[in-house]
Amino acid sequence: MxxxxxxxxxxxxxxxxxxxxxxxxxxxxxxxxxxxxxxxxxxxxxxxxxxxxxxxxxxxxxxxxxxxxxxxxxxxxxxxxxxxxxxxxxxxxxxxxxxxxxxxxxxxxxxxxxxADGGASIPDGFWVSGDPAWIGGYGRMESIKADFKLINDNLFDITHAQFVHPESFGGEEVQFYRKARPGSDYIDREMSFEVGERSIRFRTHAAALGDEGGPLWRSMLAQSRGLEEWNDPIDYRMEVIWWAPCYTSFHIIVRPSGEPDAPPVEIYNLHAAVPESEGSSHYFYRSVRNYGDASMNSAFIDAVKFVFNQDKPILEGQQAVLGDRDLLETHPISFAGDMLPLQGRRILERMMATELTRG
The missing domain is CATH 2.102.10.10 (Rieske [2Fe-2S] iron-sulphur domain)
Incomplete structure (x- = not known):
């Protein structure tokens, strides 16, 4: 449905x-x-x-x-x-x-x-993808044999990155996700979240993230300054917003640790898991940044493709195991990181129920 x-x-x-x-x-x-x-x-x-x-x-x-x-x-x-x-x-x-x-x-x-609401419900957070001030506004579309809800779950639960994406953003910082509390603040080494009628937002932070964090964050700071590498601790912040039914924005901000007035180094990763059928999706995604020039675009495209190709076999493998069943029909066991994916599914269930009521 x-x-x-x-x-x-x-x-x-x-x-x-x-x-x-x-x-x-x-x-x-x-x-x-x-x-x-x-x-x-x-x-x-x-x-x-x-x-x-x-x-x-x-x-x-x-x-x-x-x-x-x-x-x-x-x-x-x-x-x-x-x-x-x-x-x-x-x-x-x-x-x-x-x-x-x-x-x-x-x-x-x-x-x-x-x-139709004249576009009022189009995710406002996607503005950055069409803004020429942000560099690398390229896009990609991939086909993936997985229900869009599984892709939503994957984007919500960043704890999987430690095991699926260790080369990029899979450091210990993803475990902050398991320390979730309601709120809108950036909390050092924890996560705050807000659940709306048709959206979910969460934030993670580390005031001094060292080499226990994902290497991508230090790489961002190094690239922005024309350096080969950055080995000092960084101030890391990430805000993730999901808009029902299938849109997710990751906003990452890094600075040198202890330098709150330093210019922010930022990336937006935008994901759209548009349903094709009950068991397949069109996956549109973009990555844009506020630093560097067009000469860096091809490296970022390759990095995005690399991450996608790590997720794809797992998602398609899930779908192959599930067949025509929805994940929740199989009564899966629960982990501490499952709360927000379940909240997202409840939002989708309410929207579907509203459509059925309208006939």
Whole structure:
């Protein structure tokens, strides 16, 4: 079961430069996304009502699209406007979906169009991904054979990083997650968290993190100063925000320990686990920073890919074990780090229940 009344990332704008129509399955629906002559991004069902050929195999005509099978044309509102060789035009309409371009992404609303909120529920924390002041605003999209809820769980529970990502951010600082208390402050060597109606936020901090921490944090400080390495303790802060149903932002800030007025060295890692089907997802992610120049981008891209490729086999392995079952149906044992993933799942359950009530 999916949450339909929400905004989902369907594509990155650059994808429409390399191919005129992008086909993507979202929430089990085939969707065709293209840019019309007016410059507006348009999304409609990727299916011609004549013989169900994918409209994504056709061509863009003005603000409409022409089916590549028999040439029927459909306007941006989905209505059939022309059939070659005949005067009669069928009263056929291809379903269309509200579209918004924001924060460097194309977002689509697949639910009740009367409930679309003009983009008000698009995660405001994703602003940084479209801000040219932040360096390395590249994006990637990977397919992963795992339920989006498993990906949410993975992003929530950073304790796994000590064992899955020891080369980057898997140091002892991830264990602060097990010392969780409600609140909004940065607490030295602990974690504070807030649970909202449709979001969860948590913060971790270490005033003097040495080599027991993940090497990535010291590497950030070294790179920002043009050094090969940084061996002194650092002041490390991380804020993570999750917005239902599937968006997560990691904001990392480091400074030399004991230098609160030093310019912050910052990274944002943005994740979107968009459901493709009940057991697969589209994983959009970006990493942007406030230091360095474009010459560092390729190294960051490689690092992001490396981390993703560590998570992917575990997530897909979980899905293979679960099959068609939801994780909670298997009555898993609980660890101290499970609290926030469970809170996130409860938020999703409430949203799904609301949709069912509306019918």
């Amino acid at each position: 999916f949450i339909h009344n929400a905004w989902y990332i369907a594509a990155e704008p650059d994808e429409l430069l390399s191919r005129p129509i992008v086909s993507r399955t979202l929430l089990g629906k085939r969707v065709a996304v293209y840019r019309g002559a007016s410059g507006q991004a348009i999304a409609l069902e990727d299916s011609c009502p004549h013989r169900r050929a994918p409209l994504s195999l056709g061509t863009v005509q003005g603000d409409g699209v022409r089916c590549g099978y028999h040439g029927a044309e459909f306007g941006s509102d989905g209505r059939c406007i022309r059939v070659p060789g005949q005067d009669a035009v069928p009263r056929a309409v291809v379903p269309t979906y509200p579209v918004i371009e924001r924060h460097g992404y194309i977002w689509v609303w697949l639910g009740d169009p009367d409930l």
